[in-house]
Each structure stands twice: as structure tokens, then as C-alpha cells.
Amino acid sequence: MTATATAATVSPMLTRLAAEKATGALLRDHGTLYLVDGRVVHAESPDSPGVDVLLTAAGRLPREGWDEAVDRAGARGAVGRFLVDSGRLHDGELEICHLGAVFDAAFFALAPASGPTRFRYGVGHWFGTVRPVDTGAVERETLRRRELLDSVWPYPAVDRAPVVPRPAAPGQPVGARQRALLRSADGVRTPADLARLLGRPAFHTLLDVRRLAAAGLVDTPHEAPPPPPPPVPAWVGEAVSTPDPDIALLRRLRDALEAAL
Numbered sequence: 001m002t003a004t005a006t007a008a009t010v011s012p013m014l015t016r017l018a019a020e021k022a023t024g025a026l027l028r029d030h031g032t033l034y035l036v037d038g039r040v041v042h043a044e045s046p047d048s049p050g051v052d053v054l055l056t057a058a059g060r061l062p063r064e065g066w067d068e069a070v071d072r073a074g075a076r077g078a079v080g081r082f083l084v085d086s087g088r089l090h091d092g093e094l095e096i097c098h099l100g101a102v103f104d105a106a107f108f109a110l111a112p113a114s115g116p117t118r119f120r121y122g123v124g125h126w127f128g129t130v131r132p133v134d135t136g137a138v139e140r141e142t143l144r145r146r147e148l149l150d151s152v153w154p155y156p157a158v159d160r161a162p163v164v165p166r167p168a169a170p171g172q173p174v175g176a177r178q179r180a181l182l183r184s185a186d187g188v189r190t191p192a193d194l195a196r197l198l199g200r201p202a203f204h205t206l207l208d209v210r211r212l213a214a215a216g217l218v219d220t221p222h223e224a225p226p227p228p229p230p231p232v233p234a235w236v237g238e239a240v241s242t243p244d245p246d247i248a249l250l251r252r253l254r255d256a257l258e259a260a261l
Contacts, residue, residue, distance in 0.1 A: 029115045
């Protein structure tokens with residue numbers, strides 16, 4: 001799939017900003033992408049754990065180490081660089097963790113939007129630049145992840161609903177990652193809640209939840225049924241029985257029937 005075709009599906013504005021080598025923040029319904037010279041350098045979404053959660057929840061970095069980095073380097077947009085220069089992380093560790101967080105947040109930020117998409121030129125993120133990513137790669141990966149989720153279990157209602165475990169069948173295998181997820185699923189936590197609790201990327205948690213749903217190990221909530229059509233006005237029956245209805249009455253009948261469909 002070409003970058004042009006991908007952009008038409010995901011975000012035409014992102015493609016335009018990449019072409020003009022823009023620097024700033026692209027704000028959408030479910031998150032924000034930060035660009036430098038038309039490339040993605042950071043992404044964040046309320047649906048996705050940030051780099052801080054991925055590092056601290058996994059035990060790789062103590063919380064006080066993260067807080068110190070933000071306090072000392074956030075104002076100059078160099079938190080990532082500080083973590084490496086201070087010896088808290090190796091370059092490779094930071095790059096892998098940050099790229100994972102970028103692709104994870106971008107998946108949600110580039111979800112179909114109902115509100116306006118805005119771009120604020122010149123805005124940067126306090127974390128700083130680690131490894132810029134081409135917008136085409138971000139878009140292609142976003143589409144690949146959407147298709148993967150639907151191929152596993154095409155019921156997106158499970159993505160935002162509380163995860164409600166169901167008993168496994170006798171002898172049914174459950175992997176270690178999925179067992180840890182099921183142990184934390186209390187019928188109230190959503191996949192996003194579980195991702196933050198476990199310190200995992202949100203997309204990988206969604207994928208596990210969909211696999212568990214396909215295996216019958218968590219509930220799949222039913223989509224709300226469509227509302228019933230409005231009742232046909234009482235006068236419609238009278239109009240039908242009129243031997244010679246006039247044109248105005250026929251138009252009223254047509255409009256009422258169209259409104260009821």
C-alpha cells in the first residue's frame with residue numbers, strides 16, 4: 001500500500017504536514033502527534049500508557065528517577081537525553097521503549113475522528129526527540145494493527161468495555177501473558193486500565209483481550225440495538241382510506257412514511 005493511499009484512509013492532514021516538513025503538534029480526538037520537520041518524534045493518547053508508565057511499571061526505572069528527569073530536563077525538552085546521560089537508561093533501551101510508546105499512542109490518536117483536527121505550529125514535547133519516524137510508517141502500522149485486531153475478533157466493543165473473565169474449558173490452554181491479564185481483570189477495569197496497571201502497551205493489551213474473547217475466556221458485550229423507528233402518525237391510516245386524496249395529503253403521507261423508515 002502506498003503512503004498516498006494510506007494517508008487518504010488515516011489522516012490527509014498528517015500527509016500534508018509531512019510534505020511541508022512542518023514542526024508542531026497535531027491534535028485529534030484521541031491523542032496528539034508531535035512532528036519535527038514533518039516526521040513523528042512523539043505521540044501521546046489518554047488510551048495509551050506513556051513512556052513513564054512503560055518504564056516504571058515494568059521496574060526498569062524507579063519513579064523518583066523519572067520525576068527527577070522531568071524536573072531537571074523537561075523545561076528544555078530533553079528528558080529522554082537526560083535519562084541516557086545520567087546513566088539511568090542505555091540508548092538502545094530508551095529508543096526501543098520510546099518507539100513502542102509512539103506507535104502505541106499513534107494507533108489511538110489516528111483513530112477515526114468526529115471532532116476537528118488541529119495543528120499548532122512550533123509546539124514541541126518536553127520529552128524531546130529520540131528517533132524520528134516517517135509519517136508513512138506510522139500510518140501503515142496503524143492500518144496493520146486495525147486489520148490485525150479485526151482478524152482476531154471483529155467486535156470492537158470489547159476494546160472499551162470492562163474485561164469480564166469467563167471460566168476456561170477443561171484443558172483449555174491459556175498463555176502466561178493472558179493469565180496475568182485475567183488475574184487483574186475484575187469486571188470493572190477496561191483494557192486501557194489493565195495496560196496501565198500491568199505496564200504494557202495498550203494495543204498489545206487490546207490484542208490479548210480480543211484473543212481471549214475469541215477463545216470465550218472474556219465476555220464480548222453486545223452492541224446496543226438501534227432505536228425503534230418513530231410511530232407512524234394516526235392520520236396516515238385515514239389518508240390511505242381516503243378515496244381521492246389531494247396532492248398535499250399525498251405529500252404528507254410520503255413524508256411521514258419516509259420519516260418512519
